[in-house]
Amino acid sequence: MWNLIWDVFVAMARVGIFGYGGGPSVIPLIQKEAVGARWMSTEEFAAALAMGNALPGPIATKMSAYIGYKVLLEATHDSVAAVLGAISGVLGMVVPSFILMLILGIGFLQFKDYPQVKGALQAVKPVIVALLAYTAWTVVPQPIKADMLIIALISFVLLVWIDIHPIWLIVAATIFGAVVYAR
Numbered sequence: 001m002w003n004l005i006w007d008v009f010v011a012m013a014r015v016g017i018f019g020y021g022g023g024p025s026v027i028p029l030i031q032k033e034a035v036g037a038r039w040m041s042t043e044e045f046a047a048a049l050a051m052g053n054a055l056p057g058p059i060a061t062k063m064s065a066y067i068g069y070k071v072l073l074e075a076t077h078d079s080v081a082a083v084l085g086a087i088s089g090v091l092g093m094v095v096p097s098f099i100l101m102l103i104l105g106i107g108f109l110q111f112k113d114y115p116q117v118k119g120a121l122q123a124v125k126p127v128i129v130a131l132l133a134y135t136a137w138t139v140v141p142q143p144i145k146a147d148m149l150i151i152a153l154i155s156f157v158l159l160v161w162i163d164i165h166p167i168w169l170i171v172a173a174t175i176f177g178a179v180v181y182a183r
Contacts (some may be wrong), residue, residue, distance in 0.1 A: 001072070001081050005088045008071055011037060012064040012092030017100060019060065026060045026132040031138065039071045046139035054170055060162070064089035149178075 009034040019026030027049065034040050048070075052062040067082050068089025074083035151173060158164040176182070 001076055001078075004075055005068075005071060005081075005084055007037070008068040008085055009088045009092035012068070012089045013096040015060070015064070016093040016095075016097035018099070023059060024135075025064070025128045025131055028135045030060065030063050031135060034067050039067060042138060049139060054174055060093055064093040068092075113155050 015026050015029040015033055019029050019036050030047075031042075034043055035042055046085075048063065048066050049059075049136070051137070052059050055062060065080035065086040066089075068087070069082045070085075072085025073079065081109050088183065155173070158169060159166065
């Protein structure tokens, strides 16, 4: 059990340390850790991501808690161990990056105006866009259903051109899904 708790901590620490940009930009890294370790399937990850996006709070900590909980619960069938797995996931996500942020924050304040630092930050932005696109591509059920594509396009238009708050899209999609996709 303790080895698995450590494995969850290390996996989420890798995400926390290398998850440049935070928030949704770390989702591909979390997916790579969770699916790559065979802790969950791509479909399970997509369902967890949907659930995590419907709940308030930072997505990275919610996903790391859920993954830690799920992994330990399935391995031990013990709810106390599962809670320890959730705590391990969150600590792995937060503690190493917090420490690095303190260290790098001091250095960044001293070097932020250097052209190399500005250039490095500019060059990594398109990579973050690619990571987000990759996540979107992998979590959409294959083959892409026409109605899901329509929902995504309408959401995009409402976000970009109407400037609707994302929470209203989440609420509307949740209600729509509960009514239309209920089986």
